[in-house]
């Protein structure tokens with residue numbers, strides 16, 4: 379699958395002749411559905427104009443560390459947080475050396491230092507500069523720090539020489555970047571995800587529901603598919619497109635969701651219950667619209683099945699991950715649910731005005747028997763990938779499978 383779609387790619391451009399290829403790279407990344415922002419060094423601006431990269435990325439190009447206007451709009455920390463991956467292409471010998479030193483004396487260096495997402499460099503330089511022990515030592519240091527070094531290619535160079543040091547072609551860089559997201563941590567696993575709210579009819583026009591947008595569940599389904607799982611998503615009514623390569627089953631009520639989950643559970647290795655299931659439903663559904671009355675109205679409710687608890691209580695349950703949306707006492711409530719429902723893991727978050735439901739950001743505290751991990755506030759899409767990486771780790775710990783490769787090592791930190 380194309381994993382670049384919807385990804386935030388921060389492209390750093392440094393001052394080498396290969397900078398002209400960055401324009402084509404931006405175009406290719408955007409063709410694949412990625413959002414691209416560009417940070418240029420002063421030297422890069424001597425080779426290609428910011429206007430070109432601005433036009434192709436559709437975003438203002440960032441260059442200045444100490445420009446108060448630029449910092450007020452999107453400063454180095456915001457840029458670093460925005461990125462799902464930071465690719466420096468071309469990366470000159472000088473920039474690579476500065477990266478090794480951890481400098482922060484221009485915008486791009488500062489963003490690289492502040493960025494917790496994966497970092498990749500595409501070296502581009504004369505072959506003699508590439509072959510220097512100083513450069514090779516620097517690259518070794520970066521690799522040891524889990525920086526992805528993409529290329530270089532060997533061939534004719536702008537300086538007239540032939541040898542290693544050419545920046546990889548934009549198409550190849552886009553392909554390798556895509557590969558960085560194809561982790562395979564859940565390769566071959568069958569994952570069932572419940573997402574969204576459920577709706578419980580009162581009469582033909584009214585229902586009881588909740589504020590769940592389904593964004594977190596959809597993001598988790600997508601992240602699991604990216605990690606190589608075969609994913610089925612049982613979803614309540616939401617306004618979201620089904621992620622690529624995910625088998626979707628639309629339901630409306632909790633009972634329908636329960637039935638759909640139970641139908642697929644025997645073929646499931648991991649069940650992720652992200653749905654906000656409506657806890658109660660009206661005891662009876664009126665056949666006709668209930669007429670308004672000044673006398674008020676009382677609605678008799680009955681409990682819906684607890685889908686997650688039912689799954690976890692099966693004789694041979696899959697690995698279970700539940701969610702706990704809490705307004706208070708996050709850890710105590712989450713740990714209670716972990717125990718009471720016999721789950722393998724629970725991801726807890728605070729909900730309230732502007733937090734948890736409906737919004738694009740979230741933070742999670744994940745608990746399991748004997749451990750916990752804090753996943754800091756970030757976009758739900760990124761958080762979902764961190765959660766899936768952690769889930770893969772815990773799944774491996776439980777079943778001791780060796781097929782789990784650590785995905786997005788930095789993302790899961």
Ligand code: C5P
Pocket residue numbers: 572632651652653654655656657682683684685686687699700701702703715
């Ligand atoms: O007990 P509580 O509703 O807070 O538990 C939340 C977790 O249980 C979520 O993972 C949710 O998807 C799941 N759940 C369920 N069926 C219900 C209620 C909650 O699967 N009826």
